[in-house]
Amino acid sequence: MQVASCRWLGATCVRNLARVSSGSVFHCSDGSRCYAHTSPVTNFPKCELTSKRYPVTRGQFSQITGDDINFFVNLLGSHRTITDAAELEGPNTDWLGIVRGSSATLLKPKTTEEVSAILSYCNKRKLAVCPQGGNTGLVGGSVPVFDEIIISTALMNEVESVDTLSGVVTCQSGCVLEALDNHVSQFGLMVPLDLGSKGSCHIGGNVSTNAGGLRLLRYGNLHGSVLGVEAVLASGEIVNCLSVMKKDNTGYDLKHLFIGSEGALGLITKVAINCPSRPQAVNLAFFGLQTFEDVLSIYKDVKSKLGEILSSCEFIDASSLECVEKNLKLKSPISAHPFYMLIETSGSNSTHDEEKLNTFMEEALESGKVTDGTIATEPSRMQNLWNIRERISESLVIEGYVHKYDISLPLPHFYKMVEDMRQHLGTAVIRCCGYGHIGDGNLHLNITSKEFDQELMSRIEPTIFEWTAKVNGSISAEHGIGFKKRNFIHYSKSHSAIALMRQLKSLMDPNGILNPYKVLPDNK
Incomplete structure (x- = not known):
């Protein structure tokens, strides 16, 4: 194993020689994610164990034994049965460094039949399992809670x-999204x-969480x-x-039982996806606006005037853009504004x-709804604009502990949530900002603090979920429920x-071995 200096913040990569990142997530030379730099402020991987930080009790599952390891080695070989503590540090911890398990075993099957043999054995032995793709989840769904x-x-x-002819691709679940798209x-x-984590996330994980993007x-x-x-049941x-x-x-x-079930009903091994034709012409506009009312008005105009070529409509507030500029040294192409919109068109005639x-854009500027803007048609300029939006999450991690909330809200209430939480928390936090997919009502509310603080957490939760429920929103728009939101699912x-x-969980996984402590609330 090689030890190298990571290219981000000078962190040391304890896995393999790090190579250039894809988007906001770095990789090691073996294709796995490079975990040394993913949580620089929380000093990865020393974040507190999930089982200690949160009130959760281990289920009545068996403990793994030497005989179990021998079975897996005979099935997969020693090189695909990982028990080395150093190699398990990354898979035990989420990308944000806020939840951490204590698994002592990682298995790397190559086929559906191997997954079947693993789950059949684990079910008989009552050994709990945690399915894991690219481990880019944000609600603790892809890492163990215990062992x-x-x-x-x-x-x-x-x-x-x-x-x-039909545009259908069939692939295994471990295909990296960006590689599959290429x-x-x-x-x-x-x-x-299309996701900011496309260079690392797996299509099976995307399907398991019903990722939106x-x-x-x-x-x-x-x-x-x-x-x-194609999925494998617990049996x-x-x-x-x-x-x-x-x-x-x-x-x-x-x-549909498996799409969005987060590995709790079965482990997805293959998927068939309907792929549209790749657009021949892509253009991007970046607008600055003074009020959120102008944002909503422009969104309505965009739908009516660009409808047949509109492919994305993103929202960024001033605090989110400031974080990217400050922590990642990216530069906005327009003057400072309270709000920004990123609008993409895709068609066949450039x-x-x-x-x-x-x-x-000319009409929007003349109306006064947009006070500054730019259009990009060259790939390099478009990528620079997308970096501003896609790397916000990365820039927030640099500030400290990140409380991330992925919620759906009726558009009239979309930004009021940010404003109310900002006022509610005051100086107790470093930053309270919002960005996301205005086109489908999906807000990414982010709150940063120097470190994890239970008192601050109690001020955020369940206030944020109560607020969401009052306006008939959803506490999870696209990231799933995972571990972090399981006891709040009743708000939605x-x-x-x-x-x-x-009942479905009990029917399909009677021993509860598949991704326990996730999705469903604790029994009380």
Whole structure:
């Protein structure tokens, strides 16, 4: 194993020689994420154990033994059965460095059959497991809470087929989103999902959390894009719902049970995704606005005047942009404003689309709703603009402990949440800011403090969830429930709905070994 100096903040990489980052997440030479730098302020990986920081009790699961390790080594080989404590530091801790488990075993299957054998054995032995993809989750759903066995999909990264007529790609769940998108681009297609963590996140994890991303406004969520899944139940039984047909109306559509279930009902091993044609022309506009009312007005105008080519409509407040400029030294191309919008168009005729976007900006400036703006058509300039939006999360981590909230709100209440929480918390925090997908009502509320503080946490939660429930919003828009929000799910789901979820969990995973302590609230 090589030891190298990371290129971010001078942190030391204790895994393999670090290479250049993709987006906001770095990688090691073996393709895994480089964890040395992912949480510089919290001194990764020394954050407090989840089991100590939060009131949670270990389930009645078996402890892993030497005989168990021998079984896994015989199945996978020693090189795919990881028990070294140093190598387990990263997989035990989330990207933000705010939750940490104590797993002593990580398994790396390559096939569905190996996953089946692992789960069948663990179910018989009542060994709890934690499915893990790229480990880019933000609610503690992809790391152990106690000593669950981590099942990594990192080596399940084969693209099985691309149907160029129907536009359907079938692949294993461990395919990295960016790599999958690059692969289908050779056939004039695109994956209908784009995330800031695309260089690390796995498509199986995206499907398991029903990730939304930057272009949901155009392409919808994964419940619409995913045509089929293959998943392994806790018993080891393989459920093949890997339909590639866009119209398949035969019986219950079981794939939807796995989409968004966060690995609690089954481990997704393969997916079939409907990929739209890759746009021939992409343009980007960056606007500065004085009021949030102007933001909402421009959004309405954008939908009506750019509707057929509109692919993304993002929102950034002044505090979020200030954080990126201060901590990552990125530079806004326009003057300082209270609010900003990033608008992307995608079409087939560059001249037509660019002309339409230019006309829209001229009218917006003349109306006074937009007071400064720029349009980018060159790939390098567009990437610079996207960096401002996509690297906000990275810039916040540098400030200290980050309380991240991914919520859906009716648009009239969208920014009022930020303003009210900012007033509620006052000087107790470093920053309270908001950004997100204005096109689908998804706000990313971020609160930074020097370090984790239980008193501050009690002032934030459940206040933020109560506020969200009062306006009929959702406490999770696209990141899932995971560990962090499990006991707050009642703010968005009725008691009868939660009871039905429990019944499904009991039916499909009677021993509760799949990703325990996640999604469903604690039994009381």
